[in-house]
Amino acid sequence: xxxxxxxxxxxxxxxxxxxxxxxxxxxxxxxxxxxxxxxxxxxxxxxxxxxxxxxxxxxxxxxxxxxxxxxxxxxxxxxxxxxxxxxxxxxxxxxxxxxxxxxxxxxxxxxxxxxxxxxxxxxxxxxxxxxxxxxxxxxxxxxxxxxxxxxxxxxxxxxxxxxxxxxxxxxxxxxxxxxxxxxxxxxxxxxxxxxxxxxxxxxxxxxxxxxxxxxxxxxxx
Numbered sequence: 001x002x003x004x005x006x007x008x009x010x011x012x013x014x015x016x017x018x019x020x021x022x023x024x025x026x027x028x029x030x031x032x033x034x035x036x037x038x039x040x041x042x043x044x045x046x047x048x049x050x051x052x053x054x055x056x057x058x059x060x061x062x063x064x065x066x067x068x069x070x071x072x073x074x075x076x077x078x079x080x081x082x083x084x085x086x087x088x089x090x091x092x093x094x095x096x097x098x099x100x101x102x103x104x105x106x107x108x109x110x111x112x113x114x115x116x117x118x119x120x121x122x123x124x125x126x127x128x129x130x131x132x133x134x135x136x137x138x139x140x141x142x143x144x145x146x147x148x149x150x151x152x153x154x155x156x157x158x159x160x161x162x163x164x165x166x167x168x169x170x171x172x173x174x175x176x177x178x179x180x181x182x183x184x185x186x187x188x189x190x191x192x193x194x195x196x197x198x199x200x201x202x203x204x205x206x207x208x209x210x211x212x213x214x215x216x217x218x219x220x221x
Contacts, residue, residue, distance in 0.1 A: 014172035020061050022169045033205045039064045045149045051118030058125035062089040077115050078103045110136035116144045123151040139192040142217045152180040154209040
């Protein structure tokens with residue numbers, strides 16, 4: 001099925017209307033500084049949890065997938081709602097990751113079931129899923145997740161979408177975006193059976209802060 005076929009077969013979502021080039025130019029703008037920072041964080045996540053099966057929610061164009069060592073990795077699952085993003089991942093990383101790379105078009109909600117992974121990366125995805133829905137998704141997939149490492153953004157001194165020449169392209173996301181409080185997320189994940197493994201903060205040029213939070217599933221009695 002081609003990207004255009006997949007797009008016609010699923011309901012429209014604001015993320016489907018944002019071209020990957022626009023997204024990456026916006027995120028890579030020096031005033032935003034998130035594209036390179038997220039790649040670095042992905043490198044830290046992979047180094048902290050060197051597992052053989054990895055999942056990435058909101059894989060977009062695959063920023064950071066080049067840091068995965070194919071010699072020590074058996075499977076990489078990339079999930080995204082935009083089929084064009086998945087096509088870009090296919091083009092960029094199929095040669096290096098080969099059959100290990102499996103790309104799945106889907107929204108993220110409590111009805112979705114993912115493949116079993118040792119490490120699930122969810123960077124800047126919770127804001128567009130909502131904390132309640134993301135926690136419900138995590139609980140529903142608890143048996144399939146070893147470590148869950150996620151990144152949210154804290155908007156201390158800036159609007160939700162940073163100001164660049166491309167900002168207006170993201171206006172439609174206001175209908176699906178929300179600020180996420182790290183403490184509230186930790187508490188909700190604990191209630192869902194996930195132990196807090198720690199937190200790191202990464203200041204950005206525009207006054208925002210990226211917050212990485214790691215969780216591990218805990219056995220239910």
